[in-house]
Amino acid sequence: MKAAVIVFPGSNCDRDVAVALAASLGAPPLMVWHRETQLPPVDLVVVPGGFSYGDYLRCGAMAARSPIMREIVDRVPKGLRVLGICNGFQILTESGLLPGALMRNRDLRFICRDVHLRVENADSDFCRHWQSGDVVRMPIAHAEGNYFTDEDTVARLFDGGQVAFRYSHADGTVDDKSNPNGAISNIAGITNPERTVLGLMPHPERLAEDALGGTDGRHLFESLVESLR
Amino acid sequence: MSEAITPEIVAAHGLKPDEYQLVLKILGRVPNITELGIFSVMWSEHCSYKSSKRWLKTLPTTAPWVICGPGENAGIVDIGDNQAVVFKMESHNHPSYIEPYQGAATGVGGILRDVFTMGARPIANMNALRFGSPDHPKTRHLVAGVVSGIGGYGNCVGVPTVGGETNFHASYNGNILVNAMTVGLVDQDKIFYSAAAGVGNSIVYVGSKTGRDGIHGATMASAEFDEKSEEKRPTVQVGDPFTEKLLIEACLELMATDAIVAIQDMGAAGLTSSSFEMASKGGLGVELNLDMVPIREEGMSAYDIMLSESQERMLMVIHPGKEDLARSVFEKWELDFAIIGTLTDTGRMVLTRHGQVQADLPIDPLAQASPEYDRPWTEPVKRPVVGASEIPDIDPIHSLKTLMSCPDLASRRWIWEQYDHMVMGDTIQRPGGDAAVVRVHGTGKSIAITTDVTPRYCLADPREGGRQAVAEAYRNLSAVGAVPLAVTDNLNFGNPEKPEIMGQIVASVQGMGQACRELDFPVVSGNVSLYNETQGTAILPTPTIGAVGLLAAGAPMATLAFKGAGNAIVLLGETKGWLGASLYLREICNREDGAPPPVALHRERRAGELVRQLIGDELVAACHDVSDGGLLVAVSEMALSGNVGATLDQPHVTHLAAWCFGEDQGRYVLEVRQDALAAVLEEAVEHDVSARVIGQTGGASIAVGTASITLSELGALHEGWLPAYMG
Numbered sequence: 001m002k003a004a005v006i007v008f009p010g011s012n013c014d015r016d017v018a019v020a021l022a023a024s025l026g027a028p029p030l031m032v033w034h035r036e037t038q039l040p041p042v043d044l045v046v047v048p049g050g051f052s053y054g055d056y057l058r059c060g061a062m063a064a065r066s067p068i069m070r071e072i073v074d075r076v077p078k079g080l081r082v083l084g085i086c087n088g089f090q091i092l093t094e095s096g097l098l099p100g101a102l103m104r105n106r107d108l109r110f111i112c113r114d115v116h117l118r119v120e121n122a123d124s125d126f127c128r129h130w131q132s133g134d135v136v137r138m139p140i141a142h143a144e145g146n147y148f149t150d151e152d153t154v155a156r157l158f159d160g161g162q163v164a165f166r167y168s169h170a171d172g173t174v175d176d177k178s179n180p181n182g183a184i185s186n187i188a189g190i191t192n193p194e195r196t197v198l199g200l201m202p203h204p205e206r207l208a209e210d211a212l213g214g215t216d217g218r219h220l221f222e223s224l225v226e227s228l229r
Numbered sequence: 230m231s232e233a234i235t236p237e238i239v240a241a242h243g244l245k246p247d248e249y250q251l252v253l254k255i256l257g258r259v260p261n262i263t264e265l266g267i268f269s270v271m272w273s274e275h276c277s278y279k280s281s282k283r284w285l286k287t288l289p290t291t292a293p294w295v296i297c298g299p300g301e302n303a304g305i306v307d308i309g310d311n312q313a314v315v316f317k318m319e320s321h322n323h324p325s326y327i328e329p330y331q332g333a334a335t336g337v338g339g340i341l342r343d344v345f346t347m348g349a350r351p352i353a354n355m356n357a358l359r360f361g362s363p364d365h366p367k368t369r370h371l372v373a374g375v376v377s378g379i380g381g382y383g384n385c386v387g388v389p390t391v392g393g394e395t396n397f398h399a400s401y402n403g404n405i406l407v408n409a410m411t412v413g414l415v416d417q418d419k420i421f422y423s424a425a426a427g428v429g430n431s432i433v434y435v436g437s438k439t440g441r442d443g444i445h446g447a448t449m450a451s452a453e454f455d456e457k458s459e460e461k462r463p464t465v466q467v468g469d470p471f472t473e474k475l476l477i478e479a480c481l482e483l484m485a486t487d488a489i490v491a492i493q494d495m496g497a498a499g500l501t502s503s504s505f506e507m508a509s510k511g512g513l514g515v516e517l518n519l520d521m522v523p524i525r526e527e528g529m530s531a532y533d534i535m536l537s538e539s540q541e542r543m544l545m546v547i548h549p550g551k552e553d554l555a556r557s558v559f560e561k562w563e564l565d566f567a568i569i570g571t572l573t574d575t576g577r578m579v580l581t582r583h584g585q586v587q588a589d590l591p592i593d594p595l596a597q598a599s600p601e602y603d604r605p606w607t608e609p610v611k612r613p614v615v616g617a618s619e620i621p622d623i624d625p626i627h628s629l630k631t632l633m634s635c636p637d638l639a640s641r642r643w644i645w646e647q648y649d650h651m652v653m654g655d656t657i658q659r660p661g662g663d664a665a666v667v668r669v670h671g672t673g674k675s676i677a678i679t680t681d682v683t684p685r686y687c688l689a690d691p692r693e694g695g696r697q698a699v700a701e702a703y704r705n706l707s708a709v710g711a712v713p714l715a716v717t718d719n720l721n722f723g724n725p726e727k728p729e730i731m732g733q734i735v736a737s738v739q740g741m742g743q744a745c746r747e748l749d750f751p752v753v754s755g756n757v758s759l760y761n762e763t764q765g766t767a768i769l770p771t772p773t774i775g776a777v778g779l780l781a782a783g784a785p786m787a788t789l790a791f792k793g794a795g796n797a798i799v800l801l802g803e804t805k806g807w808l809g810a811s812l813y814l815r816e817i818c819n820r821e822d823g824a825p826p827p828v829a830l831h832r833e834r835r836a837g838e839l840v841r842q843l844i845g846d847e848l849v850a851a852c853h854d855v856s857d858g859g860l861l862v863a864v865s866e867m868a869l870s871g872n873v874g875a876t877l878d879q880p881h882v883t884h885l886a887a888w889c890f891g892e893d894q895g896r897y898v899l900e901v902r903q904d905a906l907a908a909v910l911e912e913a914v915e916h917d918v919s920a921r922v923i924g925q926t927g928g929a930s931i932a933v934g935t936a937s938i939t940l941s942e943l944g945a946l947h948e949g950w951l952p953a954y955m956g
Contacts, residue, residue: 009563010471012387016654049652051385054471110380112649141384141649206651211668213659 001228003029003044006072008063008091013049013205017085020205021046024221034066043228044081045072047088049141049203059102059144060090069095081125081228082197083220086142089189089199098190098199099157100149102142106182110143114213115180117188117202118168121161124195125227129219135172136216138202140180145201147183147190154185165189165200232262242269248600255594263532263580263588268595270498270536271505274759277599280725281757284738288752289745294714295753301422302343302494303413304753306715308779311417312669314676315349318357318410318719318775320758324465325407329374334382334468336409338540341386342494345477346543348421348484349413352653353667354383356393356409357680357719357773361402363636363954368397371405373955378468379409380647385470386477389656390648391665393680397636400684403763408719408756410775412678414669421484423493423503425511425546425572430490432504432515432570433552435559436476436542440525442466443499443538453724453762472541472564479562480543488551495542501535503544504570505578509596514575519582523565531580531587546572606731609691615809615823617887625861625889626936628817630946632858632890633865635816639950661870662789663708663854666780673782677711681776683857684769686825689810691733691770695740696828700894702776703748704854707837708897710787710844711778716745718755718774723767725759733770734759741772747830748837750776787844789853790871794927796850797906798864798875802836802896803919806887812858813890825892832895832918839916840897848909851900861889863898864924865931869944877924879934889933900926 003021007014014031022028030040034052039045052063063069072082073095084092092098105111119127119134130136149157157163165188169178179186181201189200204217232238239249242265252260252268260268274280290298296313297305303317321336341351356379361368383390388411425432443466483489491511493503500522508515519534529537547555552568559566573579578595580588632638645660657675658666664679681701687694699716706713718741723730745752761768780786808814809823843849851871855863861877868875882888901909906922913920930937 010385010474012385012474012652016652019654050387051471051474054385054469054474056471109377110384110647110649112384112651113646139651141651143384203651206654211657212651212654213657 001025001044001225002042003046004032004040004042005029005046005048006032006034006068008034008052008066010052010054011048011050013085013203017046017048017205020208020221023208024218024225032068034063034068037067037071039068039071039075044083044224047082047084047091049086049088052087052091060087060094063091064094073097076197079196081224083126084199085203086201089201090144092197092199097197098192099153100147102144103146103148104144105146111180112139112141114139115202116168116170116178117165118172118174120163120166123161124164124191124198126198126220126223127164128223128227133172135168135170137207137214138204138217139206140202142201145181145183147187149184157190160193162191162193163187164191164198234259234265242266243273244269248272251600255591263535264590266532266536267501267588267590270501271595272599276498276502278757279600280602280604280759281720281734282601283603284735287738288742290751290753292749292751295751296417298753299755302346304715304717305347305420306753306777308669308674310672313415313417314777315344315347315413315415316411316717316777317343317754318408318717318773319343319756320719320721321407321409322404322721322758322761325375326405328465329371330378331465331467333375333378333407335466335540336407337379337382338468338470338473339496340409340411341388341473342496344411344413345480346421346492346494347415348419349415350481351388351411351413353412353665353678354388354390354409355678355680355775358393358395359401359406359771360397361405362399363397365402369955375407376644376647382468382470384649386474387652389650389652391650391656391667391678392660395641395644396684398684398769400769404761404768406721406771408773410680410717412676412777419484421489421492423491423507423510425491425507425513427490427546428513428572428574430549430572431547431552431568432517432572433545433547433555434522434542434567434569435545435564437469437472437539438523438525438565439534439537440539441529441533441537444533444536453760466538466540468540475562475564476541476543479559479564483555483558486554488548488555490546490548492543492545495544497538499536499538505592505596507544507546508578508592514573514577514592515570516573516579517570519580521567521569523567531582535580604725604731605728606735607728609732609736612689612822612824617806617808617884620808620814620818622884622886623817624936625885625933626938628813628886628890629861629865629938630943632812632816632862633943634946634950636950637812638858638862640948641951642948643951643955658709658786658788663705664711666709666786675780675786677706677709677778677780679705679776680773681705682771682773684771685810685821687737687770687772689823689825691736692740693825693827694770695737695772696744696830697825697894698772698774699741699744699748699750700828700830700833701856702774703750703833703837706776706778707840708787708852708854710785710841711780712841713748713750713776713778715751715753716774716776718752718772720757721761721768721771721773722759723762730767737770737772744830748834785844785847787849787852789851789867791867791873791875791900791926792850792871794873795903796926797901797903797922798924798926799899799901799909799920800860800896800923801839801899801913801918801920804860804888804891804893806884806891807893808887808891811890811892813886826894828894835916836895836897836918839913839918843909843912848901848905849899850902853898855896855898859890859892861933865943867898867900868931868940869947872940873926874928874930874940875924875926876928876932
């Protein structure tokens with residue numbers, strides 16, 4: 001598997017995800033500057049977290065219009081896998097690869113802490129290492145993670161198995177108390193209908209080694225490496 | 230430039246009449262308004278340290294591992310393998326009171342620039358915050374603004390904010406303190422300094438455009454507040470962390486080449502201070518064409534451009550022929566890049582605007598011959614020692630509940646969850662412990678970081694308080710297993726023109742210096758913030774210490790959370806039950822009197838060495854220093870953090886509260902597995918440190934003898950106060 005991490009002005013989790021990917025891949029991913037118009041031949045593109053363009057205008061809105069994103073959007077129908085984390089998720093919704101939008105957190109504050117997630121659908125190249133219903137722990141760090149879309153789309157997401165992760169308690173219960181940001185139906189991560197594009201607010205790269213306090217996030221990268229080998 | 234310089238204009242610039250006489254003597258003529266403005270910011274307390282310099286010189290600043298001490302943008306300490314850490318703490322107190330979000334945000338931005346100016350990639354931010362009484366009408370607004378400002382800036386630039394401290398006291402009602410610290414990592418052969426070199430070399434301006442924001446910020450930071458201070462809001466700068474992030478990446482990219490001769494950020498007093506410092510350190514002159522400076526708005530005069538404190542700007546001297554390389558890097562990152570002048574051999578600063586000379590000043594007299602005062606000071610009056618027998622002995626569980634939920638001890642989770650403390654992927658000890666720990670990326674080494682000071686001790690006895698601040702920093706680093714390396718100090722005091730305030734400054738610095746010497750803990754950088762007074766009332770003396778320590782590759786690290794049931798709880802150090810100036814006295818008995826606990830530096834050193842050895846030998850399951858609130862608070866923090874209870878044996882003492890809540894110094898609580906206990910006690914004897922088993926871990930309560938409280942009840946109190954207060 002070959003992977004690339006896109007770097008926008010203001011990305012700040014590009015190195016972190018490259019480190020986590022390299023640990024699972026055995027080789028560092030390519031780092032691709034946002035002004036590139038050609039995507040190298042890769043199987044996976046990661047759109048990393050951070051504050052692309054300072055979150056000015058609207059989170060992810062400017063990055064979604066960069067030259068490299070046009071290339072990525074073109075390559076998705078041809079089978080490219082795309083992983084958007086945090087600001088990357090926002091960029092994927094802004095670029096139309098995923099439905100919905102990420103709004104300000106319910107309490108209007110930035111939140112950085114570990115949360116529990118229930119794996120809602122493990123049947124994708126991103127989640128193969130888990131079983132549906134597994135509970136995993138990953139950190140969130142965002143001010144705009146409050147996922148929203150209309151009720152019909154929510155129903156379609158659930159019916160189509162596009163909801164990958166939901167904010168839950170440690171025992172897997174999903175309720176309002178386990179919802180850190182007000183996201184509709186506690187949605188933390190979704191895929192496109194083909195399940196080749198995943199966007200999620202939590203940061204799997206931040207709990208991908210024991211020294212950081214846990215390895216749950218590592219399974220996401222291992223899943224990709226195994227699937228795309 | 231026809232404006233006549235009247236005594237009123239001189240006074241409005243914060244220059245004293247005798248200082249103005251010195252201006253006239255240096256120039257041999259009357260300055261114009263631009264020149265007067267430059268003198269005023271260069272000689273402000275904030276930039277010149279004119280009241281504190283004499284005493285700062287007495288601090289120990291050298292050690293074999295110190296690469297760069299005070300005088301540069303930040304201090305630098307060797308951590309082996311050709312690597313070094315660069316760090317400093319700086320205040321942004323006055324702006325943060327007037328406009329808390331932007332004041333705090335730009336405080337973070339400024340200290341980040343001090344560190345990456347030297348070639349270091351920032352790897353961690355810390356902060357030490359002091360707010361007024363929680364029931365003061367402005368406090369909630371200030372807490373909310375400062376915390377979101379620190380987060381807003383640090384989160385966006387992608388440097389983790391890994392810890393700090395927050396206190397509340399009525400003395401800060403009109404003068405909050407925002408002290409921000411940055412730690413960076415640099416290769417020793419890639420350190421950049423600010424001394425200009427090479428007559429004829431280009432002077433380059435990069436970063437954001439210059440606007441009218443922040444004009445006279447340094448002068449504002451050198452005056453007392455009065456009821457009109459809020460009218461100074463326009464002198465607070467506005468931060469742009471996105472530009473700062475680009476500036477970090479662009480500077481580090483260019484620093485990897487050999488294009489830069491010297492580099493300096495534009496902080497307080499902006500272009501004035503940066504250009505004077507670079508020229509003065511290099512013994513050169515400067516010609517600047519201010520028409521070339523990228524400006525944000527029309528009609529800016531030479532005065533406006535030189536005194537602006539617009540953020541996210543840097544000044545560099547570039548090697549001949551490297552201008553195009555430098556320009557291409559900054560254009561890639563979409564930042565302004567302008568050649569605004571050249572270095573000369575005249576020793577003078579010559580500024581032109583619209584083809585006319587606007588200022589022509591000798592550099593060294595301004596930069597180096599600023600006034601230095603030996604201000605009169607009085608020795609602080611010693612307070613009487615308050616014996617425990619004079620203090621009520623109240624039920625310990627009742628007191629514990631009050632203390633664990635009081636503003637100064639309640640959980641700060643509400644604050645640090647608004648800071649991204651994990652970005653960069655190397656935070657291995659998150660906020661809430663004795664010290665934060667971040668890995669040195671790609672190595673097995675780690676850096677421990679802490680900020681400490683106990684202002685109520687400093688008020689009670691500034692000399693003891695200064696010693697205690699350093700000793701507590703030493704203890705917090707030792708408690709995670711790190712070898713303490715060096716210190717940055719951020720001295721926050723009232724008006725130094727009052728002899729009793731000057732006495733606080735002198736005594737605190739003497740106490741700090743003594744502790745730093747005895748603990749081999751040199752001061753490598755610092756900052757002074759004076760005139761923290763509102764309508765004549767000064768803040769508690771607050772000499773904040775920021776400190777870093779090193780965990781060698783593979784060295785075990787300790788945390789404070791209890792790990793399991795059935796382990797021994799061991800108290801290191803001596804307990805006399807010192808309640809003077811304690812939180813127990815203040816929160817339970819409503820008294821703020823008494824002498825603070827004395828610090829025995831030789832014992833601090835021995836206990837620190839013992840603790841580090843025990844952690845290194847993996848004999849300790851958990852470790853926590855005993856500080857505010859005393860022993861029972863320390864044990865409770867360990868229990869809540871690990872969700873493992875503790876039972877303490879009923880001590881044979883006459884005053885139970887003094888044993889539980891006395892703030893005797895030089896103590897640690899250890900959790901020790903039974904099979905390691907004999908070895909721990911033996912090592913303690915070897916190191917001549919008092920050690921005894923005071924109880925054991927387990928259960929779901931904190932118990933002292935027969936009295937107890939469940940962890941869930943205590944945890945709810947501890948976690949509840951701040952979120953409830955902030956609403």
